[in-house]
Amino acid sequence: MVRRPSSAAVDLRLEKMMAKKRMTGAAVLTFEHISAVVRAVGLDGFMDDIISGLRCAGTNLDTQATVVLERSGFQYSKPDVGLIEWMPSMELGRAVGIKTVGYHPSNPTQRRLPSVLSTTSIHDTATGQLTALVDSTLLTALRTGAASAVVTHILALPTAAVVGIVGAGAQAVTQIHAISRVRQIKRIIAFDTDPAVSATLAARLPLAVPVTVVETAAEAIAQADIVCSATTVDIGAGPVLPDHGYLPHVHINAVGSDFPGKMEVPVALLRAALVVPDDPPQCLREGESQQLELSELGPSLPDLISNAAQYERYQQEITVFDSTGWSLEDLIVAEIALDHARRLGIGMYTDLQSTPADPYSPYEDVLR
Amino acid sequence: MVRRPSSAAVDLRLEKMMAKKRMTGAAVLTFEHISAVVRAVGLDGFMDDIISGLRCAGTNLDTQATVVLERSGFQYSKPDVGLIEWMPSMELGRAVGIKTVGYHPSNPTQRRLPSVLSTTSIHDTATGQLTALVDSTLLTALRTGAASAVVTHILALPTAAVVGIVGAGAQAVTQIHAISRVRQIKRIIAFDTDPAVSATLAARLPLAVPVTVVETAAEAIAQADIVCSATTVDIGAGPVLPDHGYLPHVHINAVGSDFPGKMEVPVALLRAALVVPDDPPQCLREGESQQLELSELGPSLPDLISNAAQYERYQQEITVFDSTGWSLEDLIVAEIALDHARRLGIGMYTDLQSTPADPYSPYEDVLR
Numbered sequence: 001m002v003r004r005p006s007s008a009a010v011d012l013r014l015e016k017m018m019a020k021k022r023m024t025g026a027a028v029l030t031f032e033h034i035s036a037v038v039r040a041v042g043l044d045g046f047m048d049d050i051i052s053g054l055r056c057a058g059t060n061l062d063t064q065a066t067v068v069l070e071r072s073g074f075q076y077s078k079p080d081v082g083l084i085e086w087m088p089s090m091e092l093g094r095a096v097g098i099k100t101v102g103y104h105p106s107n108p109t110q111r112r113l114p115s116v117l118s119t120t121s122i123h124d125t126a127t128g129q130l131t132a133l134v135d136s137t138l139l140t141a142l143r144t145g146a147a148s149a150v151v152t153h154i155l156a157l158p159t160a161a162v163v164g165i166v167g168a169g170a171q172a173v174t175q176i177h178a179i180s181r182v183r184q185i186k187r188i189i190a191f192d193t194d195p196a197v198s199a200t201l202a203a204r205l206p207l208a209v210p211v212t213v214v215e216t217a218a219e220a221i222a223q224a225d226i227v228c229s230a231t232t233v234d235i236g237a238g239p240v241l242p243d244h245g246y247l248p249h250v251h252i253n254a255v256g257s258d259f260p261g262k263m264e265v266p267v268a269l270l271r272a273a274l275v276v277p278d279d280p281p282q283c284l285r286e287g288e289s290q291q292l293e294l295s296e297l298g299p300s301l302p303d304l305i306s307n308a309a310q311y312e313r314y315q316q317e318i319t320v321f322d323s324t325g326w327s328l329e330d331l332i333v334a335e336i337a338l339d340h341a342r343r344l345g346i347g348m349y350t351d352l353q354s355t356p357a358d359p360y361s362p363y364e365d366v367l368r
Numbered sequence: 369m370v371r372r373p374s375s376a377a378v379d380l381r382l383e384k385m386m387a388k389k390r391m392t393g394a395a396v397l398t399f400e401h402i403s404a405v406v407r408a409v410g411l412d413g414f415m416d417d418i419i420s421g422l423r424c425a426g427t428n429l430d431t432q433a434t435v436v437l438e439r440s441g442f443q444y445s446k447p448d449v450g451l452i453e454w455m456p457s458m459e460l461g462r463a464v465g466i467k468t469v470g471y472h473p474s475n476p477t478q479r480r481l482p483s484v485l486s487t488t489s490i491h492d493t494a495t496g497q498l499t500a501l502v503d504s505t506l507l508t509a510l511r512t513g514a515a516s517a518v519v520t521h522i523l524a525l526p527t528a529a530v531v532g533i534v535g536a537g538a539q540a541v542t543q544i545h546a547i548s549r550v551r552q553i554k555r556i557i558a559f560d561t562d563p564a565v566s567a568t569l570a571a572r573l574p575l576a577v578p579v580t581v582v583e584t585a586a587e588a589i590a591q592a593d594i595v596c597s598a599t600t601v602d603i604g605a606g607p608v609l610p611d612h613g614y615l616p617h618v619h620i621n622a623v624g625s626d627f628p629g630k631m632e633v634p635v636a637l638l639r640a641a642l643v644v645p646d647d648p649p650q651c652l653r654e655g656e657s658q659q660l661e662l663s664e665l666g667p668s669l670p671d672l673i674s675n676a677a678q679y680e681r682y683q684q685e686i687t688v689f690d691s692t693g694w695s696l697e698d699l700i701v702a703e704i705a706l707d708h709a710r711r712l713g714i715g716m717y718t719d720l721q722s723t724p725a726d727p728y729s730p731y732e733d734v735l736r
Contacts, residue, residue, distance in 0.1 A: 028396060028501075028716075028718070028720075030718050030719060030720045030721075031719070031720070031721055031722035031733065032719070032733070035733035035734050038734045039734055043731065043734055043735070067442060069440070069442070072437070072440065072456075073456075074435060074437070074456070074458045074464055074493075076458075076460060076461075076493060078460055078461045078493075079461050079493070079494050080494065082493065082494075082496060084458075084464045084491050084493065084496055086454060086456070086466065088440075088441075088442070088454070090442045090444075090452075092444060092446055093444075093446045093447050096442055096452045098454065098468065100466065100489060100491065100498070101496075102491060102495065102496015102497065103496065104494075104495055104496045107495060107496070107727065108727040108728065111495060112723070112724075112725075112727055113495055113497070113723060113727060114722065114724065114727045114730075115727070116496075117495070117496045117497055117498075117721050119489070119498050119720065119721070121468065121487070121489070123452050123468065123470060125442075125444060125446075125447070125450065125452065126447050126448065126450075126472075126479075127470065127472055127475060127479060127481055127485070128450060128452055128469070128470015128471065128472045128475070128484075128485045129470065129481070129485055130468070130485075130487050133396075133501055133720075135720055135721050135722070137721055137722055137730075138722065138730055138733075138734070141730045142730075168728075169728045170727065170728050170729065170730045171730075173728075173729065173730050173731060174730055174731075177731075197728055200726075200728065200729075204726070204728065204729040204731065204732075206731050206734075206735055348396075348716070348718070350396070350398050350716070351398060351399070351400070352396075352398045352399070352487065352501075352503055353398075353399055353485050353487070353503050353505055354399035354482065354503070354505055354506070355480070355481060356480075356482065357480075358568075358572070359475065359476040359480055359481055359482045359483070359538065360476065360536075360537045360538050360541075360565060360568065360572060361538065361541065361568075361572040362482075362505075362506055362509045362510075362538045362539075362541050362542055363411065363541060363542075363545075363572065363574050364572075365399065365400070365403035365506075366403050366406045366407055366411055366506070366574075367411070367574060
């Protein structure tokens with residue numbers, strides 16, 4: 001009897017064959033392809049690539065050639081509270097990236113799904129063709145971590161070693177991992193309103209570092225050089241961080257705020273800090289900065305990156321990164337994943353859109 | 369020596385195997401899958417399905433539960449004049465559809481690509497998951513035809529038999545085909561600014577009907593019971609239809625206008641006609657109706673469908689369908705194609721997005 005390979009192995013082999021043959025078509029990267037790419041490159045190496053990509057984009061940002069549109073979407077409370085929105089960005093003369101994001105806070109408890117699910121589509125601005133569709137759930141978490149790492153590298157003390165976590169879900173993992181690429185983390189102090197979540201944080205991390213679970217946000221931040229808040233606090237129920245009790249040099253990455261009325265950081269703390277909004281208009285609308293006036297904001301993320309040396313003196317002071325998610329980050333991280341995938345022969349490559357012999361004959365393929 | 373099947377045949381067999389196995393995942397339908405679906409259903413049957421789907425949606429439209437957002441996008445003139453835009457619609461409690469459209473008028477002559485290329489993504493509003501990505505270039509042309517057929521069925525004389533074509537490109541084909549499903553076409557009189565395009569119209573049609581090619585728009589419309597204008601006239605260069613010289617009962621489907629400043633129908637003719645805008649706010653912004661005030665508009669497409677009997681008296685008069693493309697049409701046609709594809713086992717079905725064992729563990733798949 002001939003032994004047959006398992007069906008999963010066949011699929012993988014076939015997919016690789018198809019990928020090799022057609023790597024020039026539109027790329028479809030599912031979460032399995034993204035995982036395969038990240039495994040092949042290495043989690044640390046992939047995170048470092050994103051950190052470099054963001055630094056490079058921030059340093060070389062041409063505001064004429066890079067257009068980021070306000071996100072827009074549908075919000076509803078039926079069948080459950082949720083929203084589906086899209087975040088478009090364009091590099092003029094090259095590509096348009098549109099990340100579509102679903103945010104359904106009841107997903108983890110009701111459906112064992114991540115609360116945030118997203119895909120990024122990339123279009124060629126010469127032809128309008130869709131060139132790639134990339135599952136972006138992991139990539140979004142990675143780029144949000146990488147953005148915090150870029151800012152932490154500039155604004156946290158070089159000796160920062162204790163990280164306080166408020167909200168120990170999925171985002172805490174990528175925040176800690178990203179920060180570990182720019183600072184030597186020696187200890188993590190974690191709080192979550194659900195003790196079952198903070199209890200598993202250490203096991204979910206890709207690095208070995210002692211995690212102390214505490215019962216209040218105040219305990220999580222008291223000894224922290226760096227704080228990360230990433231909660232799903234309800235609209236109007238914030239802030240979640242205490243007013244005071246921080247080390248005088250604390251750097252806070254506030255990544256949970258992404259909705260009008262949703263906030264994690266008390267306004268008194270923001271007023272005492274240098275606040276770095278990733279995308280100022282968006283932060284004023286739905287970030288921590290909605291509690292502030294434009295004149296109270298510090299440099300934007302690209303401004304901070306371009307003038308890093310000038311802002312390093314704030315390492316001694318309280319600083320807050322207001323991270324709402326900058327659309328350009330999504331195009332950057334999707335293209336890093338695509339470059340690796342093409343190089344490694346990972347992904348599905350298909351002629352998604354028609355290239356008819358006669359562009360005036362829509363029924364050409366149907367009638368042939 | 370063992371004979372091997374050709375690589376294309378292997379691909380097709382493999383794809384069918386994979387489709388059968390995984391038909392519950394997210395569906396990716398490329399142009400080849402759409403062509404296969406339309407071939408299997410039959411071009412006439414598929415067009416009839418869309419016509420029925422639009423009638424049904426128009427009749428049962430619940431304006432509370434159906435939300436169509438204004439389209440938005442990027443316009444540019446580098447590397448060439450073009451735009452990439454998105455048209456979102458939601459059926460509350462069920463699905464969000466987002467059609468992304470590229471419009472690059474130089475595509476046919478410069479790159480042998482259609483000027484309009486598009487894909488529709490469908491999301492489940494319960495979870496935010498992407499459930500389908502569907503190439504929509506052919507589907508858009510079909511649904512634009514179907515919309516004209518629905519209106520023509522109500523507003524053209526039952527005996528209408530002569531169709532005048534102004535602009536004989538890709539859209540002319542689907543307009544004529546769709547109209548042939550609701551009226552007995554006996555003759556087509558076609559004009560295009562490029563005689564090479566009008567010369568090939570008959571060969572591109574899926575039905576046998578005599579086509580007379582003429583050298584002016586005036587000749588194309590003079591004897592027409594039904595006129596279709598579908599041109600790529602430049603912004604500010606319109607109108608393309610004459611002021612007068614029409615039969616007193618002419619029904620005009622104006623499908624080319626989709627941009628502020630782009631128009632095909634002279635304002636005097638609009639003022640003499642019952643004007644049916646598919647989506648009134650959009651038509652006032654970028655359709656023929658931008659030449660009119662809100663008070664000068666007739667019923668919207670869904671209003672017309674819901675009250676068809678009341679408007680049949682306009683069959684004796686001049687009527688104009690201002691067709692700019694209603695977002696809901698795109699969701700309807702994509703779902704018709706998906707239903708057939710699932711039934712027929714056509715398409716790629718894949719778990720596009722992660723369903724992790726632990727939704728709080730983003731690195732689960734990477735570290736395993």
